[in-house]
Amino acid sequence: MGFTALSALLLFAVALKGDAANRHAAASPQIALRIALGKQLFNDPRLSADGKISCASCHIPAKAYTDGRRVAIGVYGRTGTRNTPSLAAIEISKNVSFFWEGRRTTLEQAVIDPLTNPMEMGLQDKTELIQKVEQNSGRLIVFAQAFPEAKVIGAEQVSAALTDYVRSLNSPESAYDRYTLQGDRRPLNPQAQFGLALFRGKGRCADCHLLAGSPVLLTDHAYHRTGGGLNAISQYLPSLTEAVIQRSLQGEAIGNRVATHEDEAQLGRFNVTRDPADIGLFRTPSLRGVALTAPYMHDGSIPTLEDAIDQEVYYRGLQAGYPLNMSVEERTALKAFLETL
Ligand code: HEC
Ligand code: HEC
Structure with missing residues (x-):
């Protein structure tokens, strides 16, 4: 048996046995491979700017995929503004929007954002991500197995594997x-x-x-x-909301903005809709x-x-x-x- 087929089989076995034991894995070997690949990526700190932070640093299995911290701490010890949400309920509670203010509407988008968020995994862009992924030659074989139709590895495949893995993290029956x-x-x-x-x-x-x-x-x-209230920012709400509108007009990603500006993070849903009625909604x-x-x-x-x-x-x-x-x-x-x- 060639190395390729063997590694695919091994991964398949791991996927079925691992914590992600799940329904659709059994249904399709391809999905099982993607879940196994997604799990590897999820646990790989080499995909971060300082080589020390993986998704699992903040989404810890024993804490229902949260981190026990007030707010998340990412690459180079950078402190964000938001509490890390559980990933164990995403599929089961049928989430239709992601992040505390719902700035993303698909899981495929939500799983890829943290890689380039300056306060989380800190990569420059998707090109750097793919370079890091390709440094692991064994993994290229797995990518080829999991995505036989793809000609090159792109952010799209990384996102698909992470998405399948996150969807498999259903909390145990309560x-x-x-x-x-x-x-x-x-x-x-x-x-x-x-x-x-x-x-x-x-x-x-x-x-x-x-x-x-x-x-x-x-x-x-x-x-x-x-319930936390807007007391801290109510004093200068007009200038703050104006700043948010200006910056979003300049095209700055909401996720990067709210992770770096505590006050803007408190505006909640307003960051997405820019409707004053949405100030402070989560x-x-x-x-x-x-x-x-x-x-x-x-x-x-x-x-x-x-x-x-x-x-x-x-x-x-x-x-x-x-x-x-x-x-x-x-x-x-x-x-x-x-x-x-
Ligand atoms: C530095 C800690 C940290 C790292 C690393 C991290 N996350 Fe997160 N994650 C968070 C925080 C904090 C939020 C909430 C952010 C917000 O709402 O603004 C979040 C939100 C999410 C969400 C949305 C959940 C929901 O219910 O809305 C998903 C999905 C997710 N992370 C997946 C990942 C994946 C996949 C990786 C790795 C590629 C990753 N995260 C890396 C801290 C982290
Ligand atoms: C009007 C809608 C609404 C009602 C009613 C409501 N909640 Fe909530 N609950 C929320 C929202 C929104 C949040 C998140 C708030 C935030 O992040 O600041 C939340 C957060 C929570 C949290 C924290 C969860 C976490 O993961 O951080 C708990 C626990 C909770 N609610 C329990 C309750 C209980 C108990 C009651 C009844 C006494 C209740 N809620 C009534 C909307 C509601």
Whole structure:
């Protein structure tokens, strides 16, 4: 057996066995190869400017593919402005937009951006990316196997492999999934069941973190005001929004702008639409695996799950004009429920 066929087979075996054991891999050997290739790329620090940062540096499997930091730290120790979101829920919660303000509408675009983001992997451009990819000769063979129709390796193939890998990262079946999908009452103890009732009823959490979908989505894919508030920037909002408009007219990528300007990052959805009504709006995150993804919110400003619940109870009620009064027991029950997701 030639080296090429052998390496393809080995990769196939790895793909089926690895943490990404998944449905479509079995369906198509080609997809299994792409997932295996995507996994290699995801874990390869040589694809970064300083050779030290891979996707997995910030998206750590044991933390539902988050990093446990307030905001992300990329090449040369550069500190960004945003909290790293989970990748484990992307496929299962049927995300239709990506990043906290939804600046990308396809996963193919979202997986390639970090490579050239100055605060993340810091490459100059896609040409440099392809040079780095080609330095690994063994990998060229794998590319040829995974993309037999492609004449050269381009950013498009890198993106396709990363996309297939990220889509395969479904979070494991949660206690709540077993409760709803299998009709098994045991995974939710009475306290968690009380929490579920509050989440759906009195707390109105499910208005945005939808309990619809099977498995459950826990997001409405919409944008809402942040509880963190705009206090820090409200003083000079007019000049700030004007600066954003100027820079986007000059064609500066939103992702690079928000990663380097903390104040602009706080403007949220406005960065995409430039509509004043969207100032300070952020995408509702899916709460799948939320117990593993501290700290919380787009800017990582909330350190613990208890604090996040306190803030959401206080702020969402206030905002919607139904101030919520929740006892310690009720908040503890909400937490017990969130831990089953
Ligand atoms: C330095 C840390 C860091 C690195 C390295 C990194 N990411 Fe991320 N990732 C983030 C942060 C922070 C965000 C949120 C950025 C924002 O919303 O502005 C994010 C967002 C994403 C999203 C969007 C998720 C969603 O639900 O909206 C995807 C997909 C993603 N990253 C994939 C990758 C891939 C693939 C790589 C490697 C090519 C990578 N990331 C490298 C920190 C990182
Ligand atoms: C109006 C829509 C809305 C309602 C109602 C709502 N949330 Fe949220 N939730 C959001 C948005 C938007 C964010 C992200 C805010 C940010 O990043 O600043 C969020 C963030 C969170 C987070 C942090 C998740 C993370 O990954 O960082 C938790 C936990 C949470 N909500 C729980 C709740 C609970 C519990 C309730 C009910 C008391 C609730 N939410 C009600 C929209 C809502």
